[in-house]
Amino acid sequence: MIEKELVNIFDECVDRLAAGQTIEDCLRQYPQHATQLRPMLEVGLLTRRVVPPTAEVIAAQDRVRQRVETVVQTMPPQRQPVRLFTQRIATLAASLVLVFLIAVGGGATLAQDSLPGDFLYGMKLLTENVRLAVAPDVFGLTAEFNQRRVDETRQLITFKRQAELEFEGSVSVIDANTWEIAGLPMSVPAGLGAQVQTGDKVRVRVETTTNGEIHIVEIVETEHLAPPATPMPPPTVVPSHTPTATLTVTSSHTPAPTETPSSTPTATLTVTSSHTPSHTPTPTETPSNTPTVTATTTKTPTSTRTPILLVTNTFAPSQTPSPTPDVCVPQRPDRWQTYRIQAGDTLSGLAASRGVLLSRVMAVNCLVDAGFIVVGQELFLPIPLATALPPSSGDNGQPGNGSDNSNNNSGNGNSNDNGNDNDDDHKNDNDD
């Protein structure tokens, strides 16, 4: 048992050394074991010195980074935005991916090319927050990130994708209900921004539509800047910069407060008409379906949302629609409503918040994979437990992306039966 005691004391000393104490510090506590312990602790400390040369480590670090980066780039793209592993690790994993991708550079590039709704977009925002948190030049960065939002908006309307985001810029044109902010034309709902004048600097929350238009949802902040319309002089606007972090969070994560009662209530409800109508939901990966993409085997054309390959690939509707027999057709149960998937949603979370079994949600919506939902996808869900009955505007829409006009929910209550045209359409969301 002496041995056992020594083993424990030795371990304690190892911890003390790790904490920065000296060998003597520990031996003073146990003078009776000093003769045995001293040489052992010295040997232990000696092993700490056995490390490869720093230069070798650094060189290896750079080379391995490149290798990993290459691997990351050749990985098949994550097919959809909101796939979030298991809930338990979702947040951690996402932030790890993020930070790792920042580190690996290449991944950060992928994320940087992403748009709202893409899987990597959350990372892009997180990356920015991390950078803002550590940046010496917060103003410069804020301006840079703001410019990104503007660029993203431009891309979103080019691709006719629906998303919501926030940025600031000078109002260069005010012409009835059309403004130009940061060089982008956008419509302003009546009653908004009456006091805004040309030359003012505003922060706006906008929505891009599948028609390629931009609507202002909210004017978050206005700053009257009479003097020459310098487009965004960042350092002068100290107060307005603090909320930037919040901004990013908002646009990606808010569990969607129902939109402000704008006069354009409906545009959000449907997903692109640019969408390829349908194809077999069988998960076979046919390389022939990816015309422009390199080696990766993707099932890209199944949905417009292929984050990483977006630029090369989004508009490749080359497929011939092949109606498939025997498909599961989502039917809206009584008192259920249509819900549009937001970034950050998980199916299990949604089911829980509505007090319904996940399996029921999946069955009703013809889903096969609980992890597989897409931002913007529409599902039938019961009314949330907390909320009262008033049906939301999307009450009667069809789930899936098959609805092919953007105003089909205007009926808003009953009798809006447009279900026939998309029997095979909404399968697109759910296949895998």
Place this chain on the structure above:
Amino acid sequence: MRIYEAYFPPIYQFIRLRVGDPHAAEDLASDVFVKFVTALRGKNAPDHSLRGWLFRVARNTIADYYGKEKQVATETLEEWVPALDDDNPESQFMRTLDIERARQAMRMLAAEQQEVLILRFGQLLSLQETADVMNKTVSAVKSLQFRAVDTLRRILGEMQLENQHD
């Protein structure tokens, strides 16, 4: 903040001390981080201790490597420049010798003993972390580290004797 920057050096050091060949060590380190990226995309992403996870993967990767290679990795001859914490030039040479000798001696230990030394002394992992990485109980790690250091001390003593005879 940067996971890769923060964790590459310890993981590489760990692998490099177990695998003599720097090229092989680099390959293995690369495998570890590819596994990491892959895991993040899959369902088995690390969920609590990332450091422990990485060391564990590194350890398994090394085991696979030795399983595959069978033969002992080729030792490189280049001198290791030890990390010195003081600038006393007189002792530097002696220390370099000592450390080089310690490295050789360590490589004579059983794999687990080498691992426990690297993790506990080199990487300053706690007892619990080390136990998790090595898939052992805390008390098993305690006696393992004790025996490892004791054995190493003996080997070093013998090397010393040999040198004096030369």
